[in-house]
Amino acid sequence: MALTVAQLVFGIYLLFVLLVGVYAARFTEHTPADFYIADRSTGTVVLGLTLVATVLSAFTVFGIGATATGTGLGAFSFLALAAVFYTLVFGTVGATLYEIGAAADVVTPSEYVRERYESPGLGVLYLAVTGIFMISLIAGQLIGGGIALDTLLGIRYLDAILLMAVFMAVYIHIAGYRGVVWSDAIQSTVLFSVLAGVTVYVMFGLDSETIASEAAAATPGLFEMVGPVGAWTPLAVITAALAFTIGVPGYPHTIQRYFSAANEKIMRRSGFLFAIVAIPIYLFGAVLGVWSVGVIPEPPNPDYVIPLFVETLFNPLVFGLVMAGATAAIMSTADSVALTMSSMVSRDVYREFFAPAASEEREVRVAQALLLAVIVVALGLAWLRPAGIFDLIAFAVVGFATTSAPVFLGAYWGGGTAAGGVASLVFGPGITILFFLEYIPASYTFGMHYGFVGVLVAYGIFVAVSLLTRTPTVDARETFGRSFW
Amino acid sequence: MPTGSVGQRVASMSPATVKYLVAGLVLVMFVLAVGHLYVIPGLTSRAFGLPLWVYVEVVVVAVLLVIAWIVVQLITSRREAVN
Numbered sequence: 001m002a003l004t005v006a007q008l009v010f011g012i013y014l015l016f017v018l019l020v021g022v023y024a025a026r027f028t029e030h031t032p033a034d035f036y037i038a039d040r041s042t043g044t045v046v047l048g049l050t051l052v053a054t055v056l057s058a059f060t061v062f063g064i065g066a067t068a069t070g071t072g073l074g075a076f077s078f079l080a081l082a083a084v085f086y087t088l089v090f091g092t093v094g095a096t097l098y099e100i101g102a103a104a105d106v107v108t109p110s111e112y113v114r115e116r117y118e119s120p121g122l123g124v125l126y127l128a129v130t131g132i133f134m135i136s137l138i139a140g141q142l143i144g145g146g147i148a149l150d151t152l153l154g155i156r157y158l159d160a161i162l163l164m165a166v167f168m169a170v171y172i173h174i175a176g177y178r179g180v181v182w183s184d185a186i187q188s189t190v191l192f193s194v195l196a197g198v199t200v201y202v203m204f205g206l207d208s209e210t211i212a213s214e215a216a217a218a219t220p221g222l223f224e225m226v227g228p229v230g231a232w233t234p235l236a237v238i239t240a241a242l243a244f245t246i247g248v249p250g251y252p253h254t255i256q257r258y259f260s261a262a263n264e265k266i267m268r269r270s271g272f273l274f275a276i277v278a279i280p281i282y283l284f285g286a287v288l289g290v291w292s293v294g295v296i297p298e299p300p301n302p303d304y305v306i307p308l309f310v311e312t313l314f315n316p317l318v319f320g321l322v323m324a325g326a327t328a329a330i331m332s333t334a335d336s337v338a339l340t341m342s343s344m345v346s347r348d349v350y351r352e353f354f355a356p357a358a359s360e361e362r363e364v365r366v367a368q369a370l371l372l373a374v375i376v377v378a379l380g381l382a383w384l385r386p387a388g389i390f391d392l393i394a395f396a397v398v399g400f401a402t403t404s405a406p407v408f409l410g411a412y413w414g415g416g417t418a419a420g421g422v423a424s425l426v427f428g429p430g431i432t433i434l435f436f437l438e439y440i441p442a443s444y445t446f447g448m449h450y451g452f453v454g455v456l457v458a459y460g461i462f463v464a465v466s467l468l469t470r471t472p473t474v475d476a477r478e479t480f481g482r483s484f485w
Numbered sequence: 486m487p488t489g490s491v492g493q494r495v496a497s498m499s500p501a502t503v504k505y506l507v508a509g510l511v512l513v514m515f516v517l518a519v520g521h522l523y524v525i526p527g528l529t530s531r532a533f534g535l536p537l538w539v540y541v542e543v544v545v546v547a548v549l550l551v552i553a554w555i556v557v558q559l560i561t562s563r564r565e566a567v568n
């Protein structure tokens with residue numbers, strides 16, 4: 001069967017990413033510090049770009065387009081505001097966690113939780129709760145990529161998810177964190193360049209005003225901030241932004257990036273680099289989404305309006321690049337999550353409970369084996385497709401937000417306790433899941449984003465239960481906590 | 486009068502001054518972030534296929550980023566002065 005131009009471009013891209021991983025493997029050592037966080041040597045550009053690649057996912061390329069198509073450009077408002085707020089968290093909490101990690105030799109988020117609260121059980125609970133969301137996130141990425149490659153490039157769904165999983169597994173397995181962040185840097189650059197190129201070309205090279213007019217005629221209200229269905233009220237925008245502000249910097253794979261910075265200044269700067277790169281990407285995604293309504297008023301699958309828009313207006317080479325950019329967003333999120341999860345299980349379950357005397361190399365070997373297991377489980381879920389891509393990803397993103405209280409508050413508040421952490425990790429995600437599954441009516445959010453309600457519950461319960469229970473030793477609080485000022 | 490780098494100037498401020506400064510800037514950020522959502526939706530005429538409110542919002546977001554940078558620098562300089 002002859003390859004199409006788009007398939008060829010996509011194939012070359014995958015091969016290129018693999019070669020980056022092979023090259024990175026030359027520098028990778030089999031110690032936890034090196035394999036999990038590149039021996040705390042990540043510089044500003046790579047750290048900023050890996051934050052971009054990790055945070056932006058299938059949701060960015062496909063989800064924003066689909067959301068903008070249905071609810072208008074207001075999606076950009078909340079994502080842009082959230083990205084600004086992330087910089088405050090990256091520059092304060094991120095820098096503090098970097099400092100604690102470097103001083104106390106912490107390399108995984110669950111290790112931090114365990115040591116901070118002197119509670120191996122809390123460390124495992126943190127891993128278990130975030131693990132549910134991490135597996136959902138990887139599976140959601142694979143499903144999104146699989147359907148897109150099947151629908152748009154004619155690569156069968158099963159072949160597509162296997163292809164992505166195998167490429168990802170190989171370069172993480174051989175190169176660890178260094179392979180992930182180097183490929184992430186390339187992937188975010190590709191994503192930014194492709195979306196920027198397409199947006200600028202439509203804006204100035206094509207008749208963007210006619211495209212926009214036809215889109216506005218097809219869906220009245222599409223270009224208003226509140227959108228055609230009134231989704232983006234100021235309250236909805238600001239609460240969604242605040243929920244994401246807690247969620248995204250609280251991803252376990254984001255927290256692991258804090259530990260990987262070469263120094264505090266790099267951590268702070270990379271947070272701002274993230275915003276400078278990510279905000280335009282959010283804008284391009286939302287803009288292409290609303291414009292697509294003017295070109296494809298009734299798309300066969302609204303989830304893929306951006307690639308369909310590009311396929312309609314551009315030549316196959318550009319279409320192939322967009323698909324490469326989309327796959328880049330998918331793989332760069334999934335690879336980060338897979339490595340973080342496998343490193344947490346190896347270090348905080350295998351080594352902590354089963355083989356405390358295991359060598360560092362042995363721990364990394366176990367992490368490599370677990371990495372394959374994590375990817376296989378996610379592949380199985382992606383094969384079964386228990387829910388749609390966006391359902392799984394939305395479930396994961398808001399879920400992570402509700403797991404961050406023991407980490408973020410623990411870094412600054414000496415009064416935080418293990419019991420508070422347990423209560424927060426049970427009730428915060430629990431409430432969020434009940435909202436998500438609609439067991440609790442949406443009316444109980446009172447107009448706020450349901451993820452924000454989950455965050456309020458998680459943080460409120462953490463503080464309340466902590467105030468009623470015994471704090472860890474002074475040593476643990478001083479070693480794993482810092483003053484905000 | 487304090488001289489030298491921003492870090493030195495912040496170090497010479499009292500902790501309370503820095504806290505009030507940071508709190509004030511965060512308040513400004515929040516007011517700007519929320520306030521513009523009420524002010525700019527009326528800008529619906531389009532240029533290059535995009536409504537004017539999007540262009541204004543991009544500027545607002547850029548201003549917010551600058552303020553965020555100042556806030557982070559203030560907190561960092563204060564922490565470094567204490568440590």
